Amino acid sequence: MAYIEFRNITKSFGDCVACHDVSISIAKSEIHSIIGENGAGKSTLMKLLGGIDPVTSGDLFLNQKVYKPESAQDAFKNKIAFIHQHFVLAEQLSGLENILLSYSSSRFSLMTKNSSEVLTAANQILTRFNWKIDLNKLVSRLSVGEQQRLEILKALLQEPDIIIFDEPTAVLTPQESEELMQFILQLKKENKTIILISHKLNEIKSVSDSISVLRHGRLVQSKPAQELSIEQMAELMIGRQVVKSTALERPPQREAMLSVPNTSISLLKSEIFGVAGIEGNGQSLLISRLLQEMTKLNIKYGDITEDRIKLSVFEGMNLWEHMLLKHKNEFLSKGLIFELRLKKVTEDLVKSWDVRPPDIDKPLSEFSGGNQQKFVVGRELWNQPQVLLAAHPTRGVDLGAQEHIHKSLLEFSKHKKAVVLVSSDLNEVLYLSDRFVILNKNKIYGPFNRGELNEQQIGLIMAADNNEGIKLAGEL
Amino acid sequence: MISSLNSKKLAPWLGLIAGLVLCCLLALFFNESPWHVFKILTTSFYNSKFDLGLTLFYTTCLIFSGLAFAVPMKAGLFHIGSEGQILFSALIAAYLGTAIVPFDNSFSFVVSVAIILISSMAAGAASAILIAFFKILKQAHEVVVAIMLNFIFAAVTTWLTVNRLQSPTSQNPETALMNESFQFLKNDYLKTYFENSPVSVFLFAALGCCVLLHYVERRTFIGYKIRAYGANPHAATRLGFSQNEILMMSLGLAGVFSAGVGLTEVFGNAFQYKIGFSPQYGFLGIAVSLLAQQNFLGIIGSAFLMACLHKGASDLDLETERLTRDFSRVLQAIIIFSVAASYYIANLKRKK
Numbered sequence: 072m073a074y075i076e077f078r079n080i081t082k083s084f085g086d087c088v089a090c091h092d093v094s095i096s097i098a099k100s101e102i103h104s105i106i107g108e109n110g111a112g113k114s115t116l117m118k119l120l121g122g123i124d125p126v127t128s129g130d131l132f133l134n135q136k137v138y139k140p141e142s143a144q145d146a147f148k149n150k151i152a153f154i155h156q157h158f159v160l161a162e163q164l165s166g167l168e169n170i171l172l173s174y175s176s177s178r179f180s181l182m183t184k185n186s187s188e189v190l191t192a193a194n195q196i197l198t199r200f201n202w203k204i205d206l207n208k209l210v211s212r213l214s215v216g217e218q219q220r221l222e223i224l225k226a227l228l229q230e231p232d233i234i235i236f237d238e239p240t241a242v243l244t245p246q247e248s249e250e251l252m253q254f255i256l257q258l259k260k261e262n263k264t265i266i267l268i269s270h271k272l273n274e275i276k277s278v279s280d281s282i283s284v285l286r287h288g289r290l291v292q293s294k295p296a297q298e299l300s301i302e303q304m305a306e307l308m309i310g311r312q313v314v315k316s317t318a319l320e321r322p323p324q325r326e327a328m329l330s331v332p333n334t335s336i337s338l339l340k341s342e343i344f345g346v347a348g349i350e351g352n353g354q355s356l357l358i359s360r361l362l363q364e365m366t367k368l369n370i371k372y373g374d375i376t377e378d379r380i381k382l383s384v385f386e387g388m389n390l391w392e393h394m395l396l397k398h399k400n401e402f403l404s405k406g407l408i409f410e411l412r413l414k415k416v417t418e419d420l421v422k423s424w425d426v427r428p429p430d431i432d433k434p435l436s437e438f439s440g441g442n443q444q445k446f447v448v449g450r451e452l453w454n455q456p457q458v459l460l461a462a463h464p465t466r467g468v469d470l471g472a473q474e475h476i477h478k479s480l481l482e483f484s485k486h487k488k489a490v491v492l493v494s495s496d497l498n499e500v501l502y503l504s505d506r507f508v509i510l511n512k513n514k515i516y517g518p519f520n521r522g523e524l525n526e527q528q529i530g531l532i533m534a535a536d537n538n539e540g541i542k543l544a545g546e547l
Numbered sequence: 548m549i550s551s552l553n554s555k556k557l558a559p560w561l562g563l564i565a566g567l568v569l570c571c572l573l574a575l576f577f578n579e580s581p582w583h584v585f586k587i588l589t590t591s592f593y594n595s596k597f598d599l600g601l602t603l604f605y606t607t608c609l610i611f612s613g614l615a616f617a618v619p620m621k622a623g624l625f626h627i628g629s630e631g632q633i634l635f636s637a638l639i640a641a642y643l644g645t646a647i648v649p650f651d652n653s654f655s656f657v658v659s660v661a662i663i664l665i666s667s668m669a670a671g672a673a674s675a676i677l678i679a680f681f682k683i684l685k686q687a688h689e690v691v692v693a694i695m696l697n698f699i700f701a702a703v704t705t706w707l708t709v710n711r712l713q714s715p716t717s718q719n720p721e722t723a724l725m726n727e728s729f730q731f732l733k734n735d736y737l738k739t740y741f742e743n744s745p746v747s748v749f750l751f752a753a754l755g756c757c758v759l760l761h762y763v764e765r766r767t768f769i770g771y772k773i774r775a776y777g778a779n780p781h782a783a784t785r786l787g788f789s790q791n792e793i794l795m796m797s798l799g800l801a802g803v804f805s806a807g808v809g810l811t812e813v814f815g816n817a818f819q820y821k822i823g824f825s826p827q828y829g830f831l832g833i834a835v836s837l838l839a840q841q842n843f844l845g846i847i848g849s850a851f852l853m854a855c856l857h858k859g860a861s862d863l864d865l866e867t868e869r870l871t872r873d874f875s876r877v878l879q880a881i882i883i884f885s886v887a888a889s890y891y892i893a894n895l896k897r898k899k
Contacts, residue, residue: 366787374785382785385778396775396786399768407766 073132074099074264075120075233080129082115089115091288092129097281102255102265104275104296107285108308108441108469113268114156116285117235120266121153122146152226156238158218166206166213166221167193173225189228196227200254215349216247223254234258235266240274244349245497245530252278270308270470272301286310309471321505328489329370329458331360334515334545336508338458338489343480344518345504346493349533353513354493356547358462361491370458373451377462377493379440383447390431390446391417397450416453424449424475440467448476452483459483462493477503497526497533508544509533515544559838562889563852566882573878577869587866588859588878598858600737600744604816605854606847607746608825610753611807612832613839613846614760615675618804619689620841621764622797623777628678628693629805630829631700636671636802637809638704641820642712643667644725644813656728663729663814668806674700675802679794689798697829708822721821730818747815753807754847761843773797805829826857834883840890856882 073096082090090112097103107113118124120131122140131138133149140146146153160169167186170193174184193206204217204224213221219239226234236255240248248271255265255278269275275282276296283293284307292299292307299307321341330337338344346357354377365372376382385393394417395402402413417431424445426438435443448464461480465473480503484490494500500507501521508517509532516532524532532538567588571581592602612629619626640663649659677696681687705720714723724730732738732747764770776783776793784790808828813820835853839845860875 376782376785381779382782385775385782387778388775392771392775395768395771396783403768406768408768408771 073097074134075266076132077116077120078130078132080116080119080126080131082112082119082124082127089288090119090285093285093288093290095283095290095293097264097266100259100262100264101280102259102267102278104267104269104279104282105285106268106270106272106275106282106304106308108270108471111285111308111469112288113285114237115288117153117237117266117268120146121151121235123153147229150230150232151235152229152231152233153235154219154222154226154237154239156241158222160210160218160222162211163209165209166204169210169221170206170225170228173228192228193224196224200257215242215351216244216250219243219251231263233264233266235268237268238270239267240269240271242350242495244534245526246534248274272304276301276304284308305470309469329364329368331357331545332364333360334547336515336518336544338491339506340487340489341484342505343484343490343492343503345500345507346491346510347497347500347507347529347533348495348510350495352510352533353515353547354462354510356513357510357515358460358493360547361460365458371454371456373454373456373459373461375448375451375459375461375464379443379447379466380436384436384443386436387434389434390421390426393435393446394420394450394453398454401454420449420453421446425472441469441472444468445472445475448479452479457488459488459490460493461490463495464492465494465496465499497529501526501529511535511538513547514538515547516541517544558889558893559886562886563882565889566885569881569885570878573881574870577867577874579867579869584863584867584870587862588856590859591862591866592855592858595742596740597742597744600741600746602851602854602858603737603741603750604745604747604811605857606851607750607753607811607815608808608828609831609835609850609853609857610757610846611804611811612828613835613850614756614832614843615801615804615808615829616833616836617839617841617843617846618760618773618800619797620836621770621777622773622793623780624689624794624797626675626678626693626798626801627690627830627833628675628696629801629808629832630825630827631693631697632671632674632802632805633808633825633829634704635674635700635809636667636806637813637824638707638712638722638820639670640664640667640806640810640813641722641725642707644729644818645712645723648726649728660729664810667810667813668803671804671806671809672799672802675798675805676795679791679798682794683791704820705822708820712820714819719821722819725813725818729814732815733818745816747811749807749811749815753811756804756807757843757847764843769796831857834887838883838886838890852886853883 075097077093077095080090080093081088093112093116105113105116115124119126122143122145125141138149140149143153161172164172167190170189171183171186174189190206197204202220204213204220210218210221239251243251252274255267258265267275267279279296281293281295282299282304284291284304286308325339325341327337328340346354348354358377362374385396391414395408395413402409414431421429421431426442426446426449435446438446444464444467451459459480464476464480468476480490480492492500492503504521506518506520508515508519509529511533516538532541567585570588571585574581574584591598593599612633615629615632616626643663643666647659647662649655674696678689678692681692682689708722709720712722714721716723735748737746737748737750738744764774772788773793773796776788776790780790808825812824817824831853835846835849838849838852856879860879861872863870863875863878864872
């Protein structure tokens, strides 16, 4: 019997239909996963359930009753908790203070809930799951995994029946992800209903009871998990078979191209050099050292920045303007802009990278994340640089585009060029890099050759407090 | 789609009407006839050729000060230091006008005029670049620095005028008149046409600046660079654009436009520096620019609107019994406020 039911749900934003006639039913105390590419409508659908956005047409049922949330507070009262992909925590406050903040009352009040009561309740949950978080520590001092637990703790204190996880493992190490999956199974045992949004198919396959696949806002499949293989899921998600490109054979002798000052790292021609590590362990320092060095040596480089919104996208400027800003010398004659050529080139780029919608006059900030990234990658590769700095090149990008980006990185590195691949997605680093280093607390471990370490070993180096005895390439 | 476009175009006009209505109703509290107030506010800008000329003079000053705000705004800077720069550049122009005596030939005369114009603009630019320096060297916020500099320049120019440059023939706090030969705009065509009102060829210079900037913004790389910096400074520096260059350039240009106001007054109207000549053009310029949403051509329209209002509001003081000059400013603010609010409301509707 359906506990939560989406019946013919359609959600549109203006002319854009994000979910089209979706019907899903979810049984009580099961783990139901919703998968799909970016922009397939997964998060939108969950926001309807979480009361964040209103439904355009169709009905939601909760426990056989019509459910019409008008705000996130309504969802709260119906015992639905939403764990967002981006944490909603005040970094300057302690864990406990953040928990107190989450007890918002509908009436204006200067009083907070009694903090010692909340602390005992929180500690009860912590011991129940055998978690250790120092609730008096500032949130900014907690690790990403701890922050997520805090976020979950906040939700659990409200004693929800339904918990929605939106891409929970995107920022976690393999070990942390594994622990989280165990935790989710434990929640299920306690009769909670879990909705899991993700595109990491391995994880989903291992914990889910049933799976719904969305593509372009439509439901393409909703089935018990054991009836779907990982390959089938991938195929349903993107609507065709995924062809994984294989790593390249490299010439045995390669020249060095550039070395990073104060470290023993040097980049070789024709290689992809991976940088693994949990975010915030020195990636940005390493990147800025590299950029400085390349500017100093006058090396032409492409720069896929580590934070697209903050470092690559100019609010309100359209695609061809972004093209101009990066490749100004190609489009200026006597100080004036050669607009016809600029627009032509941008149009070609958009076509060859399948950026949707193919409208070069639309501001880049209004494209979906995946399409923004496709455009940025295409733009950075456009003038054949010698070195490509690719930081998280496939973050927030759907499988199809991921495939395209991976292929072009491999293709690019063939021609005596170097790629520096900074990524917190371990699979990506392992899959693409010829050599790689691991960052942990501003220390660089490595370089290791392909196949020298397995995923577990790398995970340990990434997260360990002390890595004595492992070769060090320098400190940042 | 069509209706939303229309509502966006109509919005400022509706806002203007709403503001006027509100003003007239306020007049009731002062036992003035709303109709009378309305008539003054809406018609006094063209009562005579002289009046229209005066309005156009205000327009000139407001275009310049609007540009002085709009250019740094493109780079994401909230530049409110125009008032101080106006005073400083005007005083420099007035002082050089009395200090330089050209030889009796046309070459010497042209060079002298050029020296005065360029020095005044350089003074404006320098006083604006000070803000950039503080921002670059000490990471000081431009708003705070600009406010402080406004006070400093007001004090310095006043002290210099009264203690060093005071006209010996006048009781008022003002400098001596410029050299006779520099007062050539007294007989310029516009002035004669508008019955010797303060308007001068600087009006054309102001219009020219707007058109030129519009072109520069769209067709040259500098325009894109400044806009990109304004949209996202982090991303702009990552692309290798120099922050210092952009700050100095946009603020320097703003200073030059502030000097435009000073020159319009000193070179085109008074031919001397009078303390208190500016009815806070620098701050009215902010409203002009915001109303036009930093569109360089739009600034022409919004400057004219603001000039009409300014003229109307000043006349309220003379034409009514109880409305004071201060109150006329309140009315002016209400109208600006309601026009600005109308944009906001139109945008709000569009989003929904």
